[in-house]
Amino acid sequence: MLLSNTCIYGLRASVLLASKHGDKFVTIRELSEELNISFHFLTKVLQQLTKSEILQSYKGPNGGVKLAKKASEITFMDVVISIDGNNIMKECALGMPVCSELKPCPLHDQWTAMKGNILNMMNTVSLDQLAANRHTDTLYNSYIAHARKE
Amino acid sequence: MLLSNTCIYGLRASVLLASKHGDKFVTIRELSEELNISFHFLTKVLQQLTKSEILQSYKGPNGGVKLAKKASEITFMDVVISIDGNNIMKECALGMPVCSELKPCPLHDQWTAMKGNILNMMNTVSLDQLAANRHTDTLYNSYIAHARKE
């Protein structure tokens, strides 16, 4: 998998927050229920995003979390780096410790091109774009839809 | 990471085998030393490739493993599927259980395009092409080079 589960949870929560435009704090409880993610686990994930100043949090009644910046100013990549670190997609596809233009692994050229595309996408796509995309509702209700089908 | 470590070991060993053209069996011990991978672990990985009939193995003196087909007839994808299974790159980038054209997640379009490229590459590139690529030696000696540098 390209991104860790933890990271995916963070992304889904961030996009959901972006789709709830308005400057109010949203409780993690509410997010966890809409996203069908364990409340405690999501809490941890969002704490990390708060530390990275992607989210802002507030304790106590009427507290919760919200985006720390405008959704248009937060990229997919910001969230990924905060949670999965900035080595994402930097490694060689064959896991070689030394793989560069000078000393490329056999897959170097193909992989470099693809990495470029993915990184470019991550750097370019912002949370508001994701939130605006058709079927943002998939973010939170698909688990329910899925459950119903079984 | 896109591919598991186990899978990467399998790929490196397969490419190395492909570069040792000739129909002789090569011992896993020799492969493990050239690749700097634990002998026992590599043994397990290659057992899986043998089960999938990508490799052929032979016990006893002069035994070892070799490619079961011509290197030009084994794709990168063959090895990946054997080890990481065929769900590789099938999941939604945001981990949604339902994400399709009808009900796409916010990242669906971008991700579908990139997945297509990667899958296409994996399906297209064969072991002989990888073995023929410049610096196949990176496959096995870069660990040593790396160690020297430190």
Added chain:
DNA sequence: TATAAATAAGATAAAATAGTCTTAATTCAG
């Protein structure tokens, strides 16, 4: 036929990732 060379198989351990639970700290409202 005995011994050594090899892979196969399975038990076990270690490390990383994922998830749960409890307690602490903060803040609002009455």
Added chain:
DNA sequence: CTGAATTAAGACTATTTTATCTTATTTATA
């Protein structure tokens, strides 16, 4: 000031992945 609502922090557990170790099986050859 007290109690309830909330995030923060940290201990703990579970699962998966990675790695190691031991024993079994097969095979060549002296």
